[in-house]
Amino acid sequence: MPLQGTALSIILPAMGLALSMAASNAAIGQDAQTLTTYDVVNPPPCTNNKGEMVRFIERNGERSAMAAGMAIRDRNGQAVIFRSNYAAAPPEFQRFIDRHECAHHQTGDVDRPHPPRNSPEHLMNESISDCVAILRLRDEEGFDRAGFSRVAAAMRHDMAKIGFPEISIGSRIGNIDNCYSKYGSPQDFIDGILKHRGLFQP
Numbered sequence: 597m598p599l600q601g602t603a604l605s606i607i608l609p610a611m612g613l614a615l616s617m618a619a620s621n622a623a624i625g626q627d628a629q630t631l632t633t634y635d636v637v638n639p640p641p642c643t644n645n646k647g648e649m650v651r652f653i654e655r656n657g658e659r660s661a662m663a664a665g666m667a668i669r670d671r672n673g674q675a676v677i678f679r680s681n682y683a684a685a686p687p688e689f690q691r692f693i694d695r696h697e698c699a700h701h702q703t704g705d706v707d708r709p710h711p712p713r714n715s716p717e718h719l720m721n722e723s724i725s726d727c728v729a730i731l732r733l734r735d736e737e738g739f740d741r742a743g744f745s746r747v748a749a750a751m752r753h754d755m756a757k758i759g760f761p762e763i764s765i766g767s768r769i770g771n772i773d774n775c776y777s778k779y780g781s782p783q784d785f786i787d788g789i790l791k792h793r794g795l796f797q798p
């Protein structure tokens with residue numbers, strides 16, 4: 597039962613995103629002149645669905661005003677997360693990005709075939725990772741409503757800057773709000789996803 601409830605409540609916001617994101621892939625804006633910088637936070641523990649430890653690696657090459665993360669396996673097959681330009685984001689949002697990327701490892705996304713960009717499957721994976729991230733911040737870092745609001749504000753700021761329409765921004769924030777308010781522990785949620793995918797190992 598938790599599984600079905602979980603799947604349904606993720607599908608609805610993800611579909612909203614799917615409808616609205618397709619038309620809005622504007623390029624990332626450059627405004628390096630007006631950069632505010634923040635201290636970069638320490639990464640959280642992260643282990644993938646196979647029990648492998650995930651390493652976080654700073655990669656601040658390109659000059660972008662936007663913090664971003666990427667969850668992949670490196671050339672040697674090691675599970676890693678690249679952190680780009682984290683100093684551009686407030687600490688709460690850095691923590692969110694770390695956990696969002698970690699969730700792509702925890703749920704097995706990284707080792708599954710990549711769904712097409714902006715397909716419902718892709719947006720579903722993003723909604724799931726967003727949900728895990730906010731649940732970890734709530735349960736492991738003690739984020740209260742004020743903490744949640746700072747994450748949401750930074751998310752809104754960055755998405756608006758890239759050119760996402762309000763409907764996409766609202767849908768994504770609505771998803772994490774729903775997770776934050778209604779869902780149980782991050783591990784239970786992840787286990788439900790893994791079971792659904794046939795990847796669960798007790």
Ligand SMILES: [Zn+2]
Pocket residue numbers: 696697700721722725
């Ligand atoms: Zn993602």
